[in-house]
Amino acid sequence: MxxxxxxxxxxxxxxxxxxxxxxxxxxxxxxxxxxxxxxxxxxxxxxxxxxxxxxxxxxxxxxxxxxxxxxxxxxxxxxxxxxxxxxxxxxxxxxxxxxxxxxxxxxxxxxxxxxxxxxxxxxxxxxxxxQHIFVAQTPTLQKSDLSARQLFLDAPDDLRLIKTLLQDRQPASAQFAVVRQMEMFLLNASFNSAIRLTALGDDTVVAWTFDGATFWLLDIVGTAIPSLATIVSALDIEPERIEICFSPDRLDCEVSLEPYxxxxxxxxxxxxxxxxxxxxxxxxxxxx
Ligand SMILES: CC(C)(COP(=O)(O)OP(=O)(O)OC[C@H]1O[C@@H](n2cnc3c(N)ncnc32)[C@H](O)[C@@H]1OP(=O)(O)O)[C@@H](O)C(=O)NCCC(=O)NCCS
Missing domain, CATH: 3.40.630.30 (Gcn5-related N-acetyltransferase (GNAT))
Structure with a gap:
């Protein structure tokens, strides 16, 4: 050997x-x-x-x-x-x-x-x-001016945008988050077809899933981190429950904790x- x-x-x-x-x-x-x-x-x-x-x-x-x-x-x-x-x-x-x-x-x-x-x-x-899940109160939704566009890893322009933002991102949290990790993001997105990657404007990608009732916010890859209210408004969904799957200190929202x-x-x-x-x-x- x-x-x-x-x-x-x-x-x-x-x-x-x-x-x-x-x-x-x-x-x-x-x-x-x-x-x-x-x-x-x-x-x-x-x-x-x-x-x-x-x-x-x-x-x-x-x-x-x-x-x-x-x-x-x-x-x-x-x-x-x-x-x-x-x-x-x-x-x-x-x-x-x-x-x-x-x-x-x-x-x-x-x-x-x-x-x-x-x-x-x-x-x-x-x-x-x-680890803990952060359960957020549903924010007051606003009318959003941000465009929301679903991205696909097999679309070359979409992949380019995601990779550029993964390089240039602000960490999703200042408490506990990766600064840079490209390969695992792409692999995890590929492994789970339920994960949606949505561009909000040109400088933010949100990774999320939604089963019609619960919204799971998995990650934000962007040069700045929008508030939870901005994200939910731009995605144009009305979840009954919101679970944030990373430390939410940059999201300007109220949360309670549940053990993960x-x-x-x-x-x-x-x-x-x-x-x-x-x-x-x-x-x-x-x-x-
Ligand atoms: C777990 C795994 C990698 C161990 O490989 P291995 O070559 O049999 O391990 P080793 O013979 O080198 O043993 C290393 C030590 O781990 C311990 N160990 C082995 N399997 C263990 C287990 N399942 N749980 C706890 N300890 C274990 C051994 O007792 C040994 O302890 P020691 O150093 O005090 O003697 C192997 O069983 C495997 O591939 N399992 C499936 C995949 C997996 O679980 N990978 C780890 C993912 S985190």
Whole structure:
């Protein structure tokens, strides 16, 4: 078996990871090839067999966050998997230790991951960060002058606008939000056909879902963050219930909290972890 790191420039090795993730999680990350490929900040660590199959992998990537008003150099960890016949031999422990050593050397202040197996990471100093849904009172709707236009990832002009705004965005929250994360936004939008991406004017894209009663505000990608009232008015919907799926400090609205009971748990460690205060949620569009 061969250990490889930083191997995403080799298409056959990337495709071997795509296969491992398909077999392990039933997700197809090759969708990223329709955009600009995997996140260029990624530092994957993997074991490959003699036939070039990826039998184990763990990837660190850069995910700058804004926390309590300060930009924090944060790393995320994803694509952690070992093929069934290779498990319980210490391969994952080896890859985790390599990835954690790499990010320590690179001076990351915060490590983040999402998992359904928190015990796996607690021994490395990660702790669960409880997440909350922010339930907002329905704002007073105004007549909106903003144009609202649905965007499609397979329409080149729409994709260009989304990518430009993902580069230039103001973080959706100053409390707890990604500063820049393009690939996961595009992947999450591709994975879930219920997610609507709507341009409000030329400088804001809203990611949302609506089942006719509940409106879920998933993310805002824009050079400025409009108020909740502006968004709901521009979308021209009259929800009975509004759930905001990220810290809503920039939305100028009243909220109450409900614990978020997701399939995975958000875990953190690192010296900037102490700066994280108050209720928060990582936008589903930034989930990794
Ligand atoms: C979880 C998984 C990656 C472990 O891989 P592995 O190569 O068998 O793990 P290792 O043999 O290197 O074990 C590493 C450590 O994790 C522990 N561990 C393994 N599976 C675990 C689990 N499900 N829950 C908690 N701890 C676990 C081991 O006891 C070992 O502990 P130690 O370092 O104190 O000895 C593998 O079972 C897998 O791919 N599962 C499906 C995908 C998945 O859940 N990925 C993780 C997503 S966050």
């Amino acid at each position: 061969t250990l490889r790191q930083d191997y995403f420039d080799d298409p056959s090795a990337w495709n071997a990871l795509v296969d491992l993730l398909q077999d392990t999680f039933s997700i197809d990350v090759s969708i990223l090839d329709q955009f600009d490929g995997p996140d260029r900040t990624s530092m994957p660590f993997g074991y490959f067999d003699a036939d070039g199959r990826c039998v184990a992998n763990f990837t660190a990537f850069s995910m700058p966050m804004i926390i309590n008003g300060r930009v924090v150099k944060a790393a995320g960890y994803q694509s952690g998997a070992v093929g069934p016949e290779w498990r319980k031999r210490g391969l994952y422990r080896d890859l985790m230790q390599r990835a954690f050593a790499h990010t320590v050397t690179e001076g990351y202040e915060l490590d983040l991951l999402l998992t359904d197996k928190p015990a796996l990471y607690e021994r490395y100093g990660f702790r669960i960060l409880p 009971d997701g399939y995975t748990m958000l875990m953190v460690r690192g010296k900037a972890a102490a700066d994280i205060v108050g209720p928060l949620m990582l936008s589903p569009m930034a989930e990794f």
